[in-house]
Amino acid sequence: MKLTLRIWRQSGPRDRGRMVTYRVEDVSPDMSFLEMLDVLNQDLIMRGEQPVAFDHDCREGICGSCGVVINGRAHGPERTTTCQLHMRSFADGDVVDVEPWRAKGFPVVKDLVVDRSAFDRIIAAGGYVTAPTGSAPEAHATPVPKPDADVAFDNATCIGCGACVAACPNGSAMLFTSAKVTHLNVLPQGQPERERRVLDMVEAMDQEGFGGCTNTGECVASCPKGIPLASIANLNREFLRASR
Amino acid sequence: MSTDIAVPPQKQRPVGRFWASTIGKKTVMAVTGLALVAYLFAHMLGNLKIFLGAADINGYAAWLRTIGEPALPYGVFLWIARVGLIVAVVLHIVAAAQLSLRDRRARPVRYVHGRVSFATSTMRWGGATLAVYVVWHILDLTVGVANRDYVDGQPYHNIVADFSVWWVNVIYIVALLMLGLHLNHGFASAARTLGVATGTIRTVGTVVAVVITGGFLVVPIAVMTGLVA
Numbered sequence: 472m473k474l475t476l477r478i479w480r481q482s483g484p485r486d487r488g489r490m491v492t493y494r495v496e497d498v499s500p501d502m503s504f505l506e507m508l509d510v511l512n513q514d515l516i517m518r519g520e521q522p523v524a525f526d527h528d529c530r531e532g533i534c535g536s537c538g539v540v541i542n543g544r545a546h547g548p549e550r551t552t553t554c555q556l557h558m559r560s561f562a563d564g565d566v567v568d569v570e571p572w573r574a575k576g577f578p579v580v581k582d583l584v585v586d587r588s589a590f591d592r593i594i595a596a597g598g599y600v601t602a603p604t605g606s607a608p609e610a611h612a613t614p615v616p617k618p619d620a621d622v623a624f625d626n627a628t629c630i631g632c633g634a635c636v637a638a639c640p641n642g643s644a645m646l647f648t649s650a651k652v653t654h655l656n657v658l659p660q661g662q663p664e665r666e667r668r669v670l671d672m673v674e675a676m677d678q679e680g681f682g683g684c685t686n687t688g689e690c691v692a693s694c695p696k697g698i699p700l701a702s703i704a705n706l707n708r709e710f711l712r713a714s715r
Numbered sequence: 716m717s718t719d720i721a722v723p724p725q726k727q728r729p730v731g732r733f734w735a736s737t738i739g740k741k742t743v744m745a746v747t748g749l750a751l752v753a754y755l756f757a758h759m760l761g762n763l764k765i766f767l768g769a770a771d772i773n774g775y776a777a778w779l780r781t782i783g784e785p786a787l788p789y790g791v792f793l794w795i796a797r798v799g800l801i802v803a804v805v806l807h808i809v810a811a812a813q814l815s816l817r818d819r820r821a822r823p824v825r826y827v828h829g830r831v832s833f834a835t836s837t838m839r840w841g842g843a844t845l846a847v848y849v850v851w852h853i854l855d856l857t858v859g860v861a862n863r864d865y866v867d868g869q870p871y872h873n874i875v876a877d878f879s880v881w882w883v884n885v886i887y888i889v890a891l892l893m894l895g896l897h898l899n900h901g902f903a904s905a906a907r908t909l910g911v912a913t914g915t916i917r918t919v920g921t922v923v924a925v926v927i928t929g930g931f932l933v934v935p936i937a938v939m940t941g942l943v944a
C-alpha cells in the first residue's frame with residue numbers, strides 16, 4: 472500500500488505547529504498504525520530529518536499511551552487503540568490526517584505527544600481507596616454481589632487513554648472520570664470515601680479546564696474499552712447524592 | 716500489622732460550589748429545562764382547545780386568570796407562573812451560555828480534520844433561536860403589539876388573524892421544528908444529567924419532542940387549511 476500522510480509537526484510546546492505532508496510506500500495491510508509510523512520515521516531518519524514523535528509503550532492495547540486522532544477520529548476508524556489499528560482499515564492511496572489529542576487539559580509536548588498528567592491529578596484527587604492494603608486478602612473476606620462486581624470490572628478496564636476527551640466536541644473528561652468513580656463507588660471497599668471521592672474528582676476535573684458533558688455520546692463511540700454512557704449517568708447520580 | 720491513615724474531615728459544600736461545577740450547572744439546566752417542558756405540554760394542550768370553538772378557548776383563557784380565586788386576586792396565579800417561567804428561562808440560558816463558553820475554551824486549538832456535532836450545534840444555536848422566538852411570540856400573542864389585529868381577551872380571534880399571514884406561519888413552523896430538535900436531544904440529556912442510565916430514555920425523548928411539536932403544529936396548519944376560521 473502507498474499512503475499520503477498529513478501529520479501535525481510541532482517542535483515543542485511553544486512552536487505554533489503545522490500539518491506536513493509525507494508519502495509512505497511499502498505499507499503492509501498487516502502492519503499496525505504505529506508500525507506504519509515506524510516505517511515513516513525510519514525513512515525520515517535515513518534522510519536526516521527529525522522523526523515524528525508519538526507516544527507508545529505496550530503496543531498491545533493496554534497502556535493507553537498511543538492516542539492520536541486519525542482523520543478526525545480518536546484512534547482512527549476502528550474502536551480500538553492506535554497500536555491495535557491495522558492498516559487494512561485503510562485503502563491504497565488514502566490520504567490520512569494524523570493529529571494530536573486536542574484539549575486544554577492535554578497540552579502538546581511535541582508533534583503527536585501530549586501531556587496527559589491532568590488525568591493523574593484527577594486520580595490523585597480520589598481515584599483510590601485510602602486503606603492499608605497489605606497482601607491480597609482472601610477473596611471471600613468481603614462479599615461483592617456479582618452485578619456490582621461486573622460493573623466495577625467493566626469500568627476498571629478504562630486505560631486512561633484520553634480518547635473520550637479527544638473525541639468530545641466539548642473536550643470533556645466525563646467518561647474517564649465516570650469510569651473511575653463508578654469502579655470504586657460500586658464496591659464495598661469504596662464506600663467510606665464515596666462522597667468525597669466524587670466531589671473531589673469532579674472538582675479536579677473542572678480545574679483542569681475540561682469542558683462539560685452534553686450527552687452527545689462521541690466519547691463512547693471512541694472509547695477502546697467500551698465504557699458506556701451509563702457510567703456518566705452514574706457519575707451524575709453519585710455527584711447529586713453527595714451534594715445533598 | 717495495620718496502619719491508621721487519617722481521613723481529613725469532609726469539606727463544606729455550599730450552593731456556590733454546586734453552581735461552580737460543570738455537573739451542578741448541568742443539573743440546573745436539566746431541572747429548569749424539564750420545568751419548561753412541563754409548561755410547554757400544558758400550553759400545547761390548552762392551544763388544542765381552539766378545535767372546540769371560540770367560546771371554549773376564550774373561556775379557558777379567562778379561567779386561567781381566575782385560578783386561585785378568591786384566595787388569590789384576579790390574574791395573580793398567571794403572574795406567579797410567569798415569574799417562575801422567567802426564573803427558569805434565565806437560569807437555563809445563563810448556565811447554557813457559561814457551559815458553552817467553557818466547552819469552547821476546553822479545545823483552544825481545533826482539529827484540522829474536524830467534525831461538527833449536530834446535537835451540540837442544534838442545542839446551542841437552536842436554543843438561541845428559541846429565545847428570540849419566545850420574545851417575539853409574547854409581543855405577538857400576549858402583549859399584542861406585533862399583531863395588527865390584536866383584540867385583548869380574544870385568543871381565538873388573535874390566533875386566526877395571526878396564522879392568516881404567511882410569514883407568521885413560517886416563523887412559527889421554523890421555531891417549532893427548532894423546538895422539536897432541542898427537545899429531542901434535550902429531554903434525554905436532562906434525564907442522563909439527573910442520573911437516568913437506560914438507553915430507552917432517548918426514545919422517550921423523541922416521543923416527547925414529537926408529541927409537543929406536533930400538538931403545537933396542528934394549530935397553524937388548521938388555520939392555513941381553513942379547518943379553523
Ligand code: HEM
Binds near residue numbers: 684
Ligand atoms: C435561549 C433559549 C435557550 C437556549 C440558549 C438553550 C440552550 C440549551 C443548551 C445549550 C442545552 C444543553 C444541550 C446539551 O445537553 O447538549 C439545553 C438543554 C436543554 N434545554 Fe434548552 N435552551 C433554550 C431554551 C429552552 C426552552 C424554551 C426549553 C423548554 C422548552 C428548553 C429545554 C431544554 C432541556 C429540557 C434541556 C436538557 C437539559 C440537559 O441537557 O440536561 N430549552 N438548552
Ligand code: SF4
Binds near residue numbers: 632650693
Ligand atoms: S473512558 Fe475509554 S476513552 Fe476515556 S480514557 Fe478510559 S479507556 Fe480511554
Ligand code: FES
Binds near residue numbers: 533
Ligand atoms: S501502545 Fe499501549 S495501548 Fe497502544
